[in-house]
Amino acid sequence: GDSVTQMEGPVTLSEEAFLTINCTYTATGYPSLFWYVQYPGEGIQLLLKATKADDKGSNKGFEATYRKETTSFHLEKGSVQVSDSAVYFCALSDPGTASKLTFGTGTRLQVTL
Amino acid sequence: NAGVMQNPRHLVRRRGQEARLRCSPMKGHSHVYWYRQLPEEGLKFMVYLQKENIIDESGMPKERFSAEFPKEGPSILRIQQVVRGDSAAYFCASSRRDLGVNTEAFFGQGTRLTVV
Numbered sequence: 001g002d003s004v005t006q007m008e009g010p011v012t013l014s015e016e017a018f019l020t021i022n023c024t025y026t027a028t029g030y031p032s033l034f035w036y037v038q039y040p041g042e043g044i045q046l047l048l049k050a051t052k053a054d055d056k057g058s059n060k061g062f063e064a065t066y067r068k069e070t071t072s073f074h075l076e077k078g079s080v081q082v083s084d085s086a087v088y089f090c091a092l093s094d095p096g097t098a099s100k101l102t103f104g105t106g107t108r109l110q111v112t113l
Numbered sequence: 114n115a116g117v118m119q120n121p122r123h124l125v126r127r128r129g130q131e132a133r134l135r136c137s138p139m140k141g142h143s144h145v146y147w148y149r150q151l152p153e154e155g156l157k158f159m160v161y162l163q164k165e166n167i168i169d170e171s172g173m174p175k176e177r178f179s180a181e182f183p184k185e186g187p188s189i190l191r192i193q194q195v196v197r198g199d200s201a202a203y204f205c206a207s208s209r210r211d212l213g214v215n216t217e218a219f220f221g222q223g224t225r226l227t228v229v
Contacts, residue, residue: 043117091156093212101146101206104155
């Protein structure tokens with residue numbers, strides 16, 4: 001079945017540091033890939049997505065590239081801010097089971113001054 | 114346009130009681146999904162509904178859990194005879210169509226259920 005594996009947290013960084021959160025997946029078809037973010041006390045929001053190989057999703061300075069050869073979708077940001085502190089979820093939607101998203105366990109990011 | 118509305122935000126139930134969680138999808142959305150987030154785990158799919166129909170309930174526990182999305186009113190996730198292991202955050206999401214290349218699911222803020 002489909003699965004998503006992302007790096008364990010928490011990740012603690014100083015402001016302006018470079019961020020990478022690793023995400024790899026297994027899927028039977030050609031999935032769409034997503035990063036969702038959950039800020040403290042809030043719901044879950046879509047951060048970015050990519051729907052085919054080599055696509056790059058980007059939003060709010062975050063980027064992730066759909067790498068089919070390594071089945072990865074790592075999240076990166078060149079310079080994090082305190083306001084980026086949140087839990088980040090990698091997820092996929094498989095065309096064969098388009099009714100559901102499969103999520104990773106989430107990675108908590110804490111950015112300090 | 115209001116987002117996905119879930120209520121209550123927090124719910125405390127004693128073991129053996131019933132829990133009812135409500136989800137009002139975004140305007141114009143007829144597809145609703147329920148997910149459960151256990152402590153220290155990711156979100157797990159439970160059920161996918163369209164108006165008056167359950168489309169996919171492969172993630173729902175076979176006993177005590179049920180879901181509905183009536184023609185009028187919110188979607189309801191019902192848990193009968195709750196046990197401590199049901200304590201979790203329950204998230205609802207909605208979409209205009211089936212999730213696909215150009216269709217996004219929008220999530221609510223979740224209901225945190227605590228069973229004491």
